Amino acid sequence: MFTRHLSPLDRALAEVERALSTALGATQQANRPSPATGIDDTNLAETDRRHAAGLMRVNHTGEVCAQALYSGQAAVARNEHTREQLLAAAAEETDHLGWCGERLAELDSRPSLLNPLWYAGSFALGAVAALVSDKVSLGFVVETERQVEAHLGEHLEKLPAGDAASRAVVAQMKEDEARHGRHAREAGGIDLPPPIPTLMRHASNLMKAVAYRF
Numbered sequence: 001m002f003t004r005h006l007s008p009l010d011r012a013l014a015e016v017e018r019a020l021s022t023a024l025g026a027t028q029q030a031n032r033p034s035p036a037t038g039i040d041d042t043n044l045a046e047t048d049r050r051h052a053a054g055l056m057r058v059n060h061t062g063e064v065c066a067q068a069l070y071s072g073q074a075a076v077a078r079n080e081h082t083r084e085q086l087l088a089a090a091a092e093e094t095d096h097l098g099w100c101g102e103r104l105a106e107l108d109s110r111p112s113l114l115n116p117l118w119y120a121g122s123f124a125l126g127a128v129a130a131l132v133s134d135k136v137s138l139g140f141v142v143e144t145e146r147q148v149e150a151h152l153g154e155h156l157e158k159l160p161a162g163d164a165a166s167r168a169v170v171a172q173m174k175e176d177e178a179r180h181g182r183h184a185r186e187a188g189g190i191d192l193p194p195p196i197p198t199l200m201r202h203a204s205n206l207m208k209a210v211a212y213r214f
C-alpha cells in the first residue's frame with residue numbers, strides 16, 4: 001500500500017490547522033456517542049445549569065489542553081512509535097473534547113474565551129517535556145492523567161445532583177484518563193521529579209479558576 005510521508009512543512013501546516021480548529025472552538029467530531037445521549041436534563045434549575053456549565057467549561061478547556069500537550073509532545077518525539085502512540089491518545093481525547101462541547105451547548109453555554117492561550121501554553125509545555133526525552137514525555141502524560149483523574153472525581157462531587165447527563169460524561173472521561181495514564185506508564189513513562197507535579201497542579205488550578213468564569 002502506498003504510504004505518504006509528510007514533509008516538515010506538511011506537518012507544520014497540519015499542526016496549525018489542528019491548533020486553530022481546537023482552540024477556536026470548532027465542533028469536534030467524537031468517534032463514540034456522548035455518554036449523555038438520551039439523558040433527560042430538562043428539570044435543571046437555572047443556578048444548577050449555570051454551575052454545571054462552569055464546570056463543563058473547565059473540562060472542555062482541560063481537553064483543549066490535552067490536545068495541545070499531546071500534539072506538542074508528538075511534534076518533537078524522538079521515537080516514531082512514541083509519536084504514533086501520542087497521536088492515537090490525542091485522537092481518543094477528541095471524543096472528550098466533542099462530548100464537553102456538546103454538553104456546554106446543551107447547557108446553553110460556550111467554551112472558554114481563553115482557549116487559544118491555554119492551547120499555546122500547553123503545546124509549548126508538551127514540546128519542552130518531549131525535548132528532554134521520550135521517557136519524561138510519557139511521564140508527563142502519567143502525571144497529567146493522574147491529576148485529571150483526581151480532578152474529574154472532584155467534579156463528580158461538585159456537579160449538581162440533578163445533572164445526570166454531565167455526570168455521565170465526566171464518569172466516562174475519568175475511566176478513559178485512568179487508562180491513558182496506565183498505557184503511558186507501561187510504555188516507559190517515569191515519575192517526574194519535584195517540584196514539577198506541584199507546578200503542574202498550580203497551573204491547572206489557575207486554568208480551572210479562570211475557565212469556570214471566562
Ligand SMILES: [Fe+2]
Nearest residue numbers: 063066093096
Ligand atoms: Fe481527556
Ligand SMILES: [Fe+2]
Nearest residue numbers: 145176177180
Ligand atoms: Fe487522557
